[in-house]
Amino acid sequence: MKVILYFYLQNKSKTNQDKYKTNMKHSEIVILGAGVGGLTTAIALQQKGFENICIYERRKTASTIGAGLVLWANANKILDKLNLLTEVEKVGGKLKEMQRWNESEEFLGAISINDINTIIGSTSYSISRIDFQKILLQKAEELNIPIYYNHKASLLSDQGNRTSITFENSIKINADIIIGADGRMNSVARQYVNGNNTPIYQNFVNWIGIVESDKPIFLENNVLDFWGYGERFGIVSINKYKGYWAGGKSLPLNSSHKNRNSKTQLLKIFGSWSPKIREIIQLTTEENIKYIEVFDHNPIPKWHKNNVCLIGDSAHSALPTSGQGACQAIEDAWHFASILEKSETTEGAFSKFQKIRFEKTTIITMAGRDLAKSLFNEDLIFCEQRNENAKTTNYKTASQNIAKLWSKDLPK
Numbered sequence: 001m002k003v004i005l006y007f008y009l010q011n012k013s014k015t016n017q018d019k020y021k022t023n024m025k026h027s028e029i030v031i032l033g034a035g036v037g038g039l040t041t042a043i044a045l046q047q048k049g050f051e052n053i054c055i056y057e058r059r060k061t062a063s064t065i066g067a068g069l070v071l072w073a074n075a076n077k078i079l080d081k082l083n084l085l086t087e088v089e090k091v092g093g094k095l096k097e098m099q100r101w102n103e104s105e106e107f108l109g110a111i112s113i114n115d116i117n118t119i120i121g122s123t124s125y126s127i128s129r130i131d132f133q134k135i136l137l138q139k140a141e142e143l144n145i146p147i148y149y150n151h152k153a154s155l156l157s158d159q160g161n162r163t164s165i166t167f168e169n170s171i172k173i174n175a176d177i178i179i180g181a182d183g184r185m186n187s188v189a190r191q192y193v194n195g196n197n198t199p200i201y202q203n204f205v206n207w208i209g210i211v212e213s214d215k216p217i218f219l220e221n222n223v224l225d226f227w228g229y230g231e232r233f234g235i236v237s238i239n240k241y242k243g244y245w246a247g248g249k250s251l252p253l254n255s256s257h258k259n260r261n262s263k264t265q266l267l268k269i270f271g272s273w274s275p276k277i278r279e280i281i282q283l284t285t286e287e288n289i290k291y292i293e294v295f296d297h298n299p300i301p302k303w304h305k306n307n308v309c310l311i312g313d314s315a316h317s318a319l320p321t322s323g324q325g326a327c328q329a330i331e332d333a334w335h336f337a338s339i340l341e342k343s344e345t346t347e348g349a350f351s352k353f354q355k356i357r358f359e360k361t362t363i364i365t366m367a368g369r370d371l372a373k374s375l376f377n378e379d380l381i382f383c384e385q386r387n388e389n390a391k392t393t394n395y396k397t398a399s400q401n402i403a404k405l406w407s408k409d410l411p412k
């Protein structure tokens with residue numbers, strides 16, 4: 001009897017496995033979060049032939065917040081594969097060089113973005129967040145990927161060996177695969193998979209802004225990075241007339257700066273650094289400036305549980321100083337879809353995905369922290385030494401090292 005039962009169970013499980021294998025592309029896939037990671041993953045999966053994908057997003061409509069971001073050559077290699085690069089090229093700014101200056105406009109050296117591009121084999125573009133979001137949403141629409149706004153997930157819970165999502169509006173759903181792309185700060189998917197969900201404040205804030213003028217105010221193709229003492233100001237051009245910037249300062253959480261007029265404070269802190277900075281702050285309207293307290297996470301050891309897998313910032317949230325958060329979310333999308341397409345089980349796919357992505361994203365997270373620690377250090381002697389080191393850096397080698405890390409595991 002025992003033997004019959006054994007063979008019955010063996011055959012039953014084999015039949016189920018076969019059924020699962022052939023049905024993988026028909027799996028119902030729910031993505032939590034319509035940010036860069038969620039949207040690019042949906043697009044990548046759809047292009048690989050997965051049929052039943054939908055996205056649930058907490059916001060009432062598509063997000064229009066944020067200033068801009070750099071899509072580095074590594075991300076653009078993937079965006080090309082996803083047929084999105086042509087659209088990025090139309091509105092993005094080609095970047096060639098990242099110059100470093102101290103706060104009294106002494107030149108500290110320049111990283112050649114051209115060199116990084118050549119090694120990786122693509123181009124780096126600056127782009128406004130709104131433009132990039134539009135490109136992703138348009139592609140999602142073309143591919144008939146539904147996005148359900150106004151659905152804030154409040155809880156993921158076990159249902160046997162699967163997982164259900166409960167939303168704040170009391171709707172409860174299940175799916176074959178759940179992708180947690182719900183970002184850095186309060187990811188319910190990370191809470192479910194990993195238990196701990198507490199982000200770490202990295203002791204600095206960023207004011208970010210975007211500005212467009214009818215006179216040429218930006219140095220085309222360039223990123224300008226000014227380093228002070230516990231303060232930093234970065235300017236990224238999209239074209240001569242349009243660009244975005246970030247002013248960073250070492251500050252405790254909930255500092256009194258939070259609720260004050262941003263322009264007045266920015267001019268007080270950075271106004272004397274360079275006429276260019278002063279001009280750009282003055283031209284930015286107050287409603288286009290946002291104050292952000294900056295957090296990250298320690299490397300997250302577990303990216304999946306049952307049928308839930310984390311991607312993007314919910315799996316690895318690097319600081320803005322890494323320059324790679326969105327780029328890594330885009331790389332995740334490509335790897336996740338490529339691995340799932342070739343896998344027989346979700347468990348196997350998820351663990352392979354984490355295995356491929358963990359090391360690169362961890363190194364990038366740690367590099368972002370190291371740079372932040374150096375840039376937001378307030379010690380005079382440390383900063384002077386740091387700037388001297390910058391002047392003597394071999395930038396050719398620096399660009400090569402950056403490119404080597406960023407090109408890891410990219411498709412040909």
Ligand SMILES: Cc1cc2nc3c(=O)[nH]c(=O)nc-3n(C[C@H](O)[C@H](O)[C@H](O)COP(=O)(O)OP(=O)(O)OC[C@H]3O[C@@H](n4cnc5c(N)ncnc54)[C@H](O)[C@@H]3O)c2cc1C
Pocket residue numbers: 032033034035036037038056057058059063068069070071151152153154181182183184186187188206208246292311312313314318319320323324325326327328329
């Ligand atoms: C100042 C600044 C500058 C940056 N510059 C760059 C740059 O130049 N280059 C770069 O590559 N990266 C940059 N980044 C990082 C980049 O913005 C993030 O890494 C990237 O947006 C991560 O994408 P994501 O989809 O994982 O998360 P997000 O973009 O945060 O998207 C998460 C989505 O999930 C939704 N959501 C959250 N919780 C729930 C819930 N409970 N239920 C349903 N939906 C939910 C959110 O509303 C959001 O739409 C920068 C970040 C900052 C702060």
